[in-house]
Amino acid sequence: MTSTVTIRAITPVAHNVFSYDLDRPEGYSFEPGQATEVAIDKDGWRDEKRPFTFTSLPGDERLQFTIKSYPDHDGVTDQLQKLLVGDRLIIDEPWGTISYKGPGVFIAGGAGLTPFLAILRERNNSEGHLADHTLLFANRRERDIILRDELETIPGLTVRYILSEEDKSGLDHGMIDRAYLESVIDDFDQTFYLCGPDPMVKDLKAVLNDLGADPEGLVFEK
Incomplete structure (x- = not known):
């Protein structure tokens, strides 16, 4: 309808x-x-x-x-x-397989942040904080980062910005790949949320599985 x-x-x-x-x-x-x-x-x-x-x-x-x-x-x-x-x-009617499964790591590429926005906003409204939640947000340039002011004012949320085409002070430079994940994540036995370009999601699913993440703990658009 x-x-x-x-x-x-x-x-x-x-x-x-x-x-x-x-x-x-x-x-x-x-x-x-x-x-x-x-x-x-x-x-x-x-x-x-x-x-x-x-x-x-x-x-x-x-x-x-x-x-x-x-x-x-x-x-x-x-x-x-x-x-x-x-x-x-x-x-049309709503659809989708991305939903909140508990604290974890949200990995977004560019506009892939959007399904996480409602989730993070809802959790902040209901809990008042997002302790034990991490957002890894990849973009090409600093100016591509959307809603940065809002993200940085959510209590408890750890946010890391990764830029592929710029090297800016205070921001990470490069790609979200195996080496990067190993450098910033200590525990792979948690929920991982993925959204971004299809090749990025496909590659990260394989990397996370290889690093010991539970396939049942990967949340992405199927």
């Missing part, structure tokens, strides 16, 4: 990332970490559905998506950044 919703606010959170706040259909429910298919309610775009993750919380009055735009692709995300408050989107 689809719903047509109106954009009520558009907020830039990085040079190429925007949060879209939308009307919430009556009775529409989802769990933190879930996503849905989204299309633009305009001629030529209604059948162009793309998956985006909710960054709002289940109890919020409005729905929210935080979406990275790719102008060079001339696709849905490029069109999204051209929309205005009052334009409409079409959303």
Whole structure:
């Protein structure tokens, strides 16, 4: 079942990332970490559905998506950044296999942070802190880091930023690979949450399994 919703606010959170706040259909429910298919309610775009993750919380009055735009692709995300408050989107029912399984290490690549945002926000709201939770957040450049101010004010959350194309003071440089994980993680007998480009997730699943992580303790979009 689809719903047509109106954009009520558009907020830039990085040079190429925007949060879209939308009307919430009556009775529409989802769990933190879930996503849905989204299309633009305009001629030529209604059948162009793309998956985006909710960054709002289940109890919020409005729905929210935080979406990275790719102008060079001339696709849905490029069109999204051209929309205005009052334009409409079409959303499907929620789906997804990323959900909270307890404290652990969240590994995000770029826009792969989005399913974790709702999870971290919900846990912070309910517990007041995120002790024993670690976020490893990989980006190309420092300016690509989204919602850094919010992440750094969540009590108890350990955050490490990893940049692949810049070497900046106070930030890690390189890739999240086996050597990096061994250098920053002491205990692999815990839950690991993975989201990012498909090759990154595939490689890290293999690395974590090799390092002794329980395959049942890996949470990713199947």
